[in-house]
Amino acid sequence: MPEVNLAQALNGALASALETDDRVVLLGEDIGRTGGVFRITDGLRDRFGENRVFDTPVAESGIVGSAFGMAIAGMRPVAEIQFMGFSYPAYDQIINHVARIRNRTNHRFTAPMVIRMPYGGGIGAAEHHSESTEAIYAHIPGIKVVVPSTPYDARGLLLAAIEDPDPVVFLEPIRLYRAVKEDVPDIHFSVEIGPVRVERTGDEITLISWGAMMKETRAAASRLEEDGVSVEVIEVHTLSPLDRDGIVASVDKTGRAVVIHEAALTGGFGGEIAATIQERALYSLHAPVRRVTGWDTVFPLKRSEGHYLPDVERIVNAAYETLEV
Amino acid sequence: MPEVNLAQALNGALASALETDDRVVLLGEDIGRTGGVFRITDGLRDRFGENRVFDTPVAESGIVGSAFGMAIAGMRPVAEIQFMGFSYPAYDQIINHVARIRNRTNHRFTAPMVIRMPYGGGIGAAEHHSESTEAIYAHIPGIKVVVPSTPYDARGLLLAAIEDPDPVVFLEPIRLYRAVKEDVPDIHFSVEIGPVRVERTGDEITLISWGAMMKETRAAASRLEEDGVSVEVIEVHTLSPLDRDGIVASVDKTGRAVVIHEAALTGGFGGEIAATIQERALYSLHAPVRRVTGWDTVFPLKRSEGHYLPDVERIVNAAYETLEV
Amino acid sequence: MSSRKSGLGRGLDALIPTAGPTSGAVTRQTRENDRPAMFGLINPDGSVRDRLPITVDEMKALYADMVEARTFDSKSMAMQRQGRLATYAPFRGQEAAQVGAAAALGDGDWVAATYRDAALNWRAGYPWELLILGRTGDERGGELPDGVNVLPPSITVGGHMIHAVGLAWAEKLSNGDRIALTSFGDGATSEGDFHEAMNFAAVYQTPTVFFCQNNGYAISYPISEQTRSESIAIKAEAYGMPGIRVDGNDVIAVLVAVREAAALARSGEGPSLIEAVTYRLGPHTTADDPTRYRDQEETDAWEERDPLVRVRRLLEQQGAWSEEWQAQLEQQASQRIESAVEWAESVPPPTFEEMLSRVFAEPTQPLRQQLREGGDGGGSGGGEVSRA
Amino acid sequence: MSSRKSGLGRGLDALIPTAGPTSGAVTRQTRENDRPAMFGLINPDGSVRDRLPITVDEMKALYADMVEARTFDSKSMAMQRQGRLATYAPFRGQEAAQVGAAAALGDGDWVAATYRDAALNWRAGYPWELLILGRTGDERGGELPDGVNVLPPSITVGGHMIHAVGLAWAEKLSNGDRIALTSFGDGATSEGDFHEAMNFAAVYQTPTVFFCQNNGYAISYPISEQTRSESIAIKAEAYGMPGIRVDGNDVIAVLVAVREAAALARSGEGPSLIEAVTYRLGPHTTADDPTRYRDQEETDAWEERDPLVRVRRLLEQQGAWSEEWQAQLEQQASQRIESAVEWAESVPPPTFEEMLSRVFAEPTQPLRQQLREGGDGGGSGGGEVSRA
């Protein structure tokens, strides 16, 4: 069982999908010759040919829209958007077309397709290269939104997304592409889209997060446990459909929760989760659900990243504020 | 003081702005010759000329992007997007450009502009004509999101939006365009963007809503008061910047709240409000903040509108569930 | 930029008249000198310009289809006024373009067209029943019969063209022999999505036919202001694609042009653009008032170019038209439309459960919860409160 | 579609060579027979094709600017490797295009260009200091001095072209005499926003110059695959706009072409498109490995066409170049760049407060709350809990 990082796990998943399913094709900017700016599709064009892996013009609406047409015709396209910040020109295709075809044809036509996009900051990138606007996708009925944080889940969730009968927006945390390695079976397995992953069990407080912020969340949990706090960590690797039951079950038990995300506070997906918790577990709550998030500004450039990104300190502090009451 | 409906109030506001400020120009599809599909710009091209009111090609990104350029150059463009469902092709311009120019130039260049869009359902319209995706705009740092529900506020808020030094997405509830009339002074006044409007005071429960759903919210409040419940009604006519203090102050008093919106539940802006309330008023809460919203599907066509749109019944029921505990 | 394969577009180019314009009328959509010159076969008075490549029986069939389409259009306008349909976008005046284009397609070919293309969609296999059901405001109107590869009419302007590129691309990759036709208006050519669709089709040489009905207006905005290019067809140059301008009120010319484009596509020669110059005789939709933006004179001039009348005259000249046949056609059409209406109006109202059951293949956890809570007048959306 | 005003574009059309291609080299960006033929004045060996419309002193100034630009480029590459700059997009090989285009502008003209256009932006007034500050990852690099009407470099591909249309439109409406130039790459012409920007500019006849640097690649994707049109310049036809192809490695030809386009724009004749055929000699950015998608031979061939070398040769032939002058130029340039770097690196780090104080004109209630809570390692984002 090979030890791979998240980027390699994704590459392996794509290779596996291309190998086992003729209907799978990949398309996106620079994914062929160069294997993508993050090398997620490295070697796939050489291995599977120019009729399976397509370089495209710089035209995100065209990429998503043509993949959508292919999906209706029975293929299983996997489109890559080079960075989440460049997905917005395709937002219309996603919300008005991809997400709706099943609804407007009462299941007659469907769009089984995946739209992959690297997201998140922390690498000192240029403007628009550090976006974390998952909330604008998780609000769209008719698409699923998935975001792995481990190599194992990355492979399993991507394969599940490709097999899913409905369209999936698949967010890839840039900061974690090469952060850790783990053993990932080189077989065609999948991780179920939907249920949250209880990553660590505890009974005093629940930390809830997803994607790149899982790194800080895990570190904060370890810090808290060192201090003797019993922490439950919930990874919401599927933002839509949201596993409310899984989240509520945990907070019903611990009575305390902190939600952590990288996106700006206002209108971020943490609001949905906090709202859900108070809706369904209010009488279990000993303290308000706190949100540790980015601030209400554009993700900043390199010199200010430290001001913006939630860090272990902020998570631990919020946990203690929550635990104190 | 003329009695006008919301559509007429908007028309009057635009006329007033065109008259008092040379820098104001209007652009959008069919807004010139026909005065717009809802006649909001009726007569303005005739009155102010072809160099103030422009019909444009069907190209929303172009409309917003060119208005943005004009704003940087010192004008005060007011762009109309024909329906909110057609704003998505301009989403990239709004989030990546309009919202950011002040931040990326440290105040050197700014985009004082308004993007008007009719929104919401309830008139049995065609697909894409009933959208209520305010959440995807309220999450964007750098733009303000405003939505009036009365003729008076419509005029005052639109004039404030045009004068605002920052870009404003201005949502117009289609269902209310011609619903009620009220006296609106024919002068150049403005309503402050930001603070919530406490429309009715009470101390047992707070109903919170905005835009078209204010109609059902008001009716529900009346029904509840007839039953002897003391209801506070808060209109959040500004979704961004959100007046958290105003909302929290009310719920601190009443201890109970229901948020009502037309958009789908998951990821809707009600989540932000409920999250805020529990964050800052948890110990005042006697019951969970409930959300009465659209369901997690595309806004449906005419025959299913009744299934989708929150009605007075659902609001009253939710209020009682909240009051019972 | 790679060079055109030899032969590509020859079929279409051959249709472009060399001896100046073929259309007598100077219209707002098209001026005498604009390139490319306009291809046409039948004059408004029914006389023909060239040998017609179809039989009299085929002409009669096209005419019958146009009569049926027009009957549907009138019926829909009337129903909308009675409140039985949601907003309706009439196609009166564009029957030749729509019927001609659809008639050029093969069984199973893909179609991605617009809200105005009921005639085109119908002729491509979309039952009147479902078109009407959709217009009553029922999503089930989009549930096409198996084998009919027509997408539900696109309501957004511009977004659907690229779908026809993807559909055709899939056919190409799977060695299918279907092509995809996308129909759109002059207004749609202003959207960025037009550009991306044209470019993708050309780059990947997908078997796509871009069929533009230039009816003179995007709602109130005339084509003379929408663009400064000489024509819409000439925009094909920007993509290295053949483009042709055809008299859109000439059903036979449209049929010939689309057939040629479809043949090119099917034989691996890639996409092409056809601009059918036509006119919308009615309002933009039932909510529109055209007097705000155009003169009656202009409309009257186009009434003279009615696409049905010229074929009737042509058939008359050939002794293939009679009052009785016309009456019979109209009666048949009425019957078909009436029975489609009857069927559509008898479909029971959609339920709350149905509404939430077609978002995903299976209702997800949030939807299952909402299905439990909801129903008419049901509770709030937040879910049950646990009191642990 | 309305007809072109007579004279519109005549200035540019006059530049198009009639006697076949002027460029000896067959390159990937451009083939001999592609339309329109390419305009150039200086050959790679420094010989001239035509009378040069500028003085030797002007040539020397252009050359000096290119030397300074190249010095900046090399310095930036080096700094990035040392971790002192975030990702950098080098323009080596494109100095003539950028310096030539900017030199054609007037004071106060608007510029909306890209991440690769540091030389163009600098020549239009953007201080090296701020360009470097921006590249260190500091938003204050976008705070241009008053009077410099250059937008901060666009990082998104395609979105900024329409801004130059809006800027120019505002000038037109307020009877200003500034024009707007937008610079973009070959890759950007695939975006829908290119289409909408070109169309708006043509429709409203805004004084906009569309300046495309066709450097052969959108990252790894060659222009030969990006489009099947004969050239980028020919795409102007789709908008009824003049379009011209110019040797982008010929600083004088670029200057002349952009000057002509700017003059047209300024005199109310509307927008035009200039395709400058050039080549990026370096990687796409410091994160890119060009060996994955192009051959060394190709790059070597373009090194032969170095935009600086040919002007040096030309000046040499005119006795206007010497080793000493060259050394002096290089030293001056180094000094300027070094001092700009020094300044940029001495700017104190931005604070948390600054970060939240430039979102709106005044911090809003949510931001005021976050300013209270935040700061380094500060609390959670939810606000204080009231305990009423």
Ligand SMILES: Cc1ncc(C[n+]2csc(CCOP(=O)(O)OP(=O)(O)O)c2C)c(N)n1
């Ligand atoms: C993206 C988008 N923008 C705007 C609209 C509103 N709208 C509906 S039809 C129309 C005009 C389209 O004109 P054209 O493409 O010429 O088609 P026609 O109606 O003439 O058949 C507009 C602007 C829309 N439906 N979608």
Ligand SMILES: Cc1ncc(C[n+]2csc(CCOP(=O)(O)OP(=O)(O)O)c2C)c(N)n1
């Ligand atoms: C909207 C958008 N999509 C994708 C990208 C990623 N990207 C950055 S540069 C580039 C290629 C642009 O090529 P071109 O326009 O030719 O400019 P060049 O880099 O060659 O100067 C791409 C795809 C982006 N920045 N913005």
Ligand SMILES: [Mg+2]
């Ligand atoms: Mg039209």
Ligand SMILES: [Mg+2]
């Ligand atoms: Mg390039």
